[in-house]
Amino acid sequence: xxxxxxFMPTMKETPADAQIASHRLMLxxxxxxxxxxxxxSWLPLGYRVLRKIxxxxxxxxxxxxxxxxxxPTIQSADLWRQSGRYDAYGPEMLRITDRHERxxxxxxxxxxxxxxxxxxxxxxxxxxxxxLYHIQWKFRDEVRPRFGVMRGREFLMKxxxxxxxxxxxxxxxxxxxxxxxxxxxxxxxxxxxPMAADxxxxxxxxxxxxxxxxDTGESEIACHKDFLDNDWLDGVDLDGDLEGVVNTFTAKYAxxxxxxxxxxxxxxxxxxxxxxxxxxxxxxxxxxxxxxPMGARVAGPDGQEVVCEMGSYGIGxxxxxxxxxxxxxxxxxxxxxxxxxxxRIGLVNLRSGDAACDAACEGMYEQLRNxxxxxxxxxxxxxxxxxxxxxxxxxxxxxxxxxPRGLEKDMVELKNRKTGERQEISRESALARLTDx
Amino acid sequence: xxxxxxFMPTMKETPADAQIASHRLMLxxxxxxxxxxxxxSWLPLGYRVLRKIxxxxxxxxxxxxxxxxxxPTIQSADLWRQSGRYDAYGPEMLRITDRHERxxxxxxxxxxxxxxxxxxxxxxxxxxxxxLYHIQWKFRDEVRPRFGVMRGREFLMKxxxxxxxxxxxxxxxxxxxxxxxxxxxxxxxxxxxPMAADxxxxxxxxxxxxxxxxDTGESEIACHKDFLDNDWLDGVDLDGDLEGVVNTFTAKYAxxxxxxxxxxxxxxxxxxxxxxxxxxxxxxxxxxxxxxPMGARVAGPDGQEVVCEMGSYGIGxxxxxxxxxxxxxxxxxxxxxxxxxxxRIGLVNLRSGDAACDAACEGMYEQLRNxxxxxxxxxxxxxxxxxxxxxxxxxxxxxxxxxPRGLEKDMVELKNRKTGERQEISRESALARLTDx
Numbered sequence: 001x002x003x004x005x006x007f008m009p010t011m012k013e014t015p016a017d018a019q020i021a022s023h024r025l026m027l028x029x030x031x032x033x034x035x036x037x038x039x040x041s042w043l044p045l046g047y048r049v050l051r052k053i054x055x056x057x058x059x060x061x062x063x064x065x066x067x068x069x070x071x072p073t074i075q076s077a078d079l080w081r082q083s084g085r086y087d088a089y090g091p092e093m094l095r096i097t098d099r100h101e102r103x104x105x106x107x108x109x110x111x112x113x114x115x116x117x118x119x120x121x122x123x124x125x126x127x128x129x130x131x132l133y134h135i136q137w138k139f140r141d142e143v144r145p146r147f148g149v150m151r152g153r154e155f156l157m158k159x160x161x162x163x164x165x166x167x168x169x170x171x172x173x174x175x176x177x178x179x180x181x182x183x184x185x186x187x188x189x190x191x192x193x194p195m196a197a198d199x200x201x202x203x204x205x206x207x208x209x210x211x212x213x214x215d216t217g218e219s220e221i222a223c224h225k226d227f228l229d230n231d232w233l234d235g236v237d238l239d240g241d242l243e244g245v246v247n248t249f250t251a252k253y254a255x256x257x258x259x260x261x262x263x264x265x266x267x268x269x270x271x272x273x274x275x276x277x278x279x280x281x282x283x284x285x286x287x288x289x290x291x292x293p294m295g296a297r298v299a300g301p302d303g304q305e306v307v308c309e310m311g312s313y314g315i316g317x318x319x320x321x322x323x324x325x326x327x328x329x330x331x332x333x334x335x336x337x338x339x340x341x342x343x344r345i346g347l348v349n350l351r352s353g354d355a356a357c358d359a360a361c362e363g364m365y366e367q368l369r370n371x372x373x374x375x376x377x378x379x380x381x382x383x384x385x386x387x388x389x390x391x392x393x394x395x396x397x398x399x400x401x402x403x404p405r406g407l408e409k410d411m412v413e414l415k416n417r418k419t420g421e422r423q424e425i426s427r428e429s430a431l432a433r434l435t436d437x
Numbered sequence: 438x439x440x441x442x443x444f445m446p447t448m449k450e451t452p453a454d455a456q457i458a459s460h461r462l463m464l465x466x467x468x469x470x471x472x473x474x475x476x477x478s479w480l481p482l483g484y485r486v487l488r489k490i491x492x493x494x495x496x497x498x499x500x501x502x503x504x505x506x507x508x509p510t511i512q513s514a515d516l517w518r519q520s521g522r523y524d525a526y527g528p529e530m531l532r533i534t535d536r537h538e539r540x541x542x543x544x545x546x547x548x549x550x551x552x553x554x555x556x557x558x559x560x561x562x563x564x565x566x567x568x569l570y571h572i573q574w575k576f577r578d579e580v581r582p583r584f585g586v587m588r589g590r591e592f593l594m595k596x597x598x599x600x601x602x603x604x605x606x607x608x609x610x611x612x613x614x615x616x617x618x619x620x621x622x623x624x625x626x627x628x629x630x631p632m633a634a635d636x637x638x639x640x641x642x643x644x645x646x647x648x649x650x651x652d653t654g655e656s657e658i659a660c661h662k663d664f665l666d667n668d669w670l671d672g673v674d675l676d677g678d679l680e681g682v683v684n685t686f687t688a689k690y691a692x693x694x695x696x697x698x699x700x701x702x703x704x705x706x707x708x709x710x711x712x713x714x715x716x717x718x719x720x721x722x723x724x725x726x727x728x729x730p731m732g733a734r735v736a737g738p739d740g741q742e743v744v745c746e747m748g749s750y751g752i753g754x755x756x757x758x759x760x761x762x763x764x765x766x767x768x769x770x771x772x773x774x775x776x777x778x779x780x781r782i783g784l785v786n787l788r789s790g791d792a793a794c795d796a797a798c799e800g801m802y803e804q805l806r807n808x809x810x811x812x813x814x815x816x817x818x819x820x821x822x823x824x825x826x827x828x829x830x831x832x833x834x835x836x837x838x839x840x841p842r843g844l845e846k847d848m849v850e851l852k853n854r855k856t857g858e859r860q861e862i863s864r865e866s867a868l869a870r871l872t873d874x
Contacts, residue, residue: 007504007567009558033554035509035516036541041554042507044569050507067444070479070487072472072591073510073574074531074543091536094511096543099528099578104473106511106533106543117470117478121446130444132481137510137574141536154509 001343003378008045010390021216022325023148025334029394031321038145038153045394046321048342050156053188053320054135056339057158060184064176064238066131066160071113073137077103079112083293092140106139111290111312114161118308119296125165125306128298129173133160135317149322150218150278156318162311163291165300170285170309174206175242177283177313178249181210182233184315185280189337190327193227195254197282206285206311209256214327217276222265223254225273278323285311334395335418343376345434346396350384350403357404364400364412364431371435392417400430438780440815445482447827458653459762460585462771466831468758475582475590482831483758485779487593490625490757491572493776494595497621501613501675503568503597508550510574514540516549520730529577543576548727548749551598555745556733562602562743565735566610570597572754586759587655587715593755599748600728602737607722607746611643612679614720614750615686618647619670621752622717626774627764630664632691634719643722643748646693651764654713659702660691662710715760722748771832772855780813782871783833787821787840794841801837801849801868808872829854837867 009030018024026032031046042050058068074096080086086105094106107113114132122130135158145153162173178194185192190212197207211221213228236245253264256277265272290296291308300306316323328335338344345368349361358379365377376396378387384403391399399415406412406424414430415422425433446467455461463469468483479487495505511533517523523542531543544550551569559567572595582590599610615631622629627649634644648658650665673682690701693714702709727733728745737743753760765772775781782805786798795816802814813833815824821840828836836852843849843861851867852859862870 005502007506007558007569030558033557035550036511036513036539039509039511041509041550043554044504044506047505047507065442067481068484069444069481070484072476072478074473074476074576074591076473094533094535096531096533098531099580102473113472113478116472117480120470121444121467132444139511143536154511 001376003376004380006045006376007043008394009043010393018148020147020150020326021329022150022322025325025329025393026148026322029334032149038142038151040149040152040154045342049321049336049340050318052340052342053317056187057135057184057315057317060180060187061133061158061160063183064131064180066133068134069114069117069132070134071107071110071117071136073106073139074104075107075113077105079116080105083112083115083290085112092142094139094141107136108138108140109157109312109314110134110136110159111161111310112294115290115294115296115310118161118163119291119294122163122296122298125298125300128163128165128308129169130163131160131173131176133158133313147322149318150326152318155316158315158317160313162313163296164309165298165306167287167309170287170311171206172242174283174285174311175246176238177311178208178246179233179236179238179242181281181283181313181315182249185210185212186233188320188324188340190280190324191228192280193221193223193254193277194249195221195223195256196250196259197256197284199284202284202286202289204285205250206283208283209279210281210283211256211277211279212323212327213275214278214323215276216326217278219277219279220257220274221255221277222260222272222274224252224268225271226252227254228273278326279316280320280323281313281315283311283313285309329395332389333393336395336397338397341397342394343374343396345373345375345398345400346391346394347375347377348384348387348391348399348401349377349379350387350401352379352381354404356407357402360407360427361402364402364427367431368434373435398434400434402427438813440813441817443482443813444480445831446480447830455585457584457587457763458766459587459759462762462766462830463585463759466771469586475579475588477586477589477591482779486758486773486777487755489777489779490754491593493624494572494621494752494754497617497624498570498595498597501568501617503570505571506551506554506569507571508544508547508554508573510543510576511541512544512550514542516553517542520549520552520727522549529579531576531578544573545575545577546594546749546751547571547573547596548598548747549731552727552731552733552747555598555600556728556731559600559733559735562735562737565600565602565745566606567600568597568610568613570595570750584759586755587763589755592753595752595754597750599750600733601746602735602743604724604746607724607748608643609679611720611722611748612683613675614748615645615683616670616673616675616679618718618720618750618752619686622647622649623670625757625761625777627717627761628665629717630658630660630691630714631686632658632660632693633687633696634693634721636721639721639723639726641722642687643720645687645720646716647718647720648693648714648716649760649764650712651715651760652713653763654715656714656716657694657711658692658714659697659709659711661689661705662708663689664691665710715763716753717757717760718750718752720748720750722746766832769826770830773832773834775834778834779831780811780833782810782812782835782837783828783831784812784814785824785828785836785838786814786816787824787838789816789818791841793844794839797844797864798839801839801864804868805871810872835871837871839864
């Protein structure tokens, strides 16, 4: 993509109302624009990141046999009356009356809807287990939306639901998601830590939040230092028994602020780490809470009707864009992990309009794209300083910088955004380096 | 995908309230389920088709330099007050009050929102032309929603918007979309005919609806027979001057019911064709209708401010799923054009549980998938008759049928869903045929 044509309205000034780094950087980099309080439009740069995150989430959901559906945003209030949540849900639910005076709502989540779909269609234990997910916009009418896409009112969430014949089955579905989530975040270049979360009246041990570490994170956490070091997922077979892997994780100490245990921490001694984190996912088992009132029953092997066991599994997809920036930025701007970068390479022409410089850059642009690379080519008539600043701001992993002086010797500069390392190397070596995977 | 695990709740009975073929077939094939009046959940089979359509639309929008953004579903009423449409829009607009008593609405379209984004960000004629699109759910509170996804309340639309410095530029943007739309529909296996549509107070000739032909179409149309025959788009350069190509199309007679011209039709004689059609797209130029009240101005080459010229370009994405079925089905079910089929191949195991039959089918399933083919493998313990009926109902382009008798001689049956042609051929030939592209 040529930057001269790309719609990427960067801002030099830091917007006054943006309190946290990701909000400031997303506005400054032209990734999003606020439409109204807590509601954002995604501009091309931001939308590309959102898509990369969606793709990874989809691939990892598909990998555990979770099937993609798409439920609508507007739901009937009657559905929520069946589960008893319509009146219980507070003012965060956006309630709507349609032209026929029917009570509707903008879905803040989809337990009722998916349970109805399942109950209408599945009759036999032979069709179990079943896991379904969708990635759809949700609305929660936060009283004070803030922090940009980190706590918006309209937000994109992946929510999955599992249906099993019994508790053992539900435990397997839960474990699949537990491991799948660790893989999902790892693929985005993130270190996510599962933390035991409240199970409420259901009880048991099947509720975990996943937090990623960021110095600017919203909450304090404490955990065993092993969470930061190990690559525990190598070679895990998603179709195999995951109890052992899950136990390895859950056996180690990890606690959010409200759940910290001074005695356990004292026992850890030097193995204790405290850090700040951002919640990016939550999985939980809730048994028959929805299947019972909404009639999600199947005929069991003996012909008797069985009420299904359910769990739900959420990932904050639009929130992740902000969370990744919180976890990975510096003074100059965003530092994208490669798997979610909007483009992998930024090609900077230091003297647009200079015939030799233009020709060299056009050539590299074409070669890189032919090699399947995603390149943002800064071909604008701007000063070098402005181009460098924009490139650092938008945080593409690699900057390939070409100016007339270097090109006389066929040399270009290759900069790694994350390490800051710069190398003057030949054009050929730079291209080989960037296309060598 | 193994059908024994795939969530595809087919129905034997025709749902009573479904009046048209696509609605009936989408319900029967387990593609969608109604959530409430005019609002549908997309189940895995339907969602796969929706995704294929989305992908084609995206590729063709990208090909003309239209850039993808994503605007939210919920908009502020104030935005629509600026354009004067808030009060003018009738009861089809879903009006919402949030917890702070602010007037909001579920966007039925996005002219206001995109114009505001543009106006906030673009300052100079150097940044023009600019074309932006998004694919997002819209809501129109139809008084009597019906015909399934063909006239739903919550529906998925691709809407694009162009910003130009002058009329000549706007005309070029319009022509790009005109040609792009013909290509888009052609890629879905559809014959779309552009029909002059009302321009209202704007006047001129830049408003066209695109209709695809279907015997069960909602409206009668008449056109020159050339529209049905020719492949006019071959070799068209989208970056070149498109005036000629567009004129070739618009010079031929084509009219929707309310615009038919008896004299013109009489003159055509034997070249006249009448048919039924379904609207699947609409493009129109509207000048300064939104840019003027919403302040979308740029500094022109002479430093003077210029109000931008705009156009908008819609494709009914979810509607297309129904429209394609209307255009392509028979007594037994859907007949998917290959580019939008949920899977390309249906592999039918006529005797699941028979060791030899299972082994042969598993082998073919793996070989086809390794060759990059999308295969739905019917491995269920069902009678052959039920499997055939389901396969015809869901309409995959190719059926590969394997039973114990044929396999003794290493023979399978390959059936083309569209032509109905069946061939008994060797397993090897069948696989070669299906992977030969």
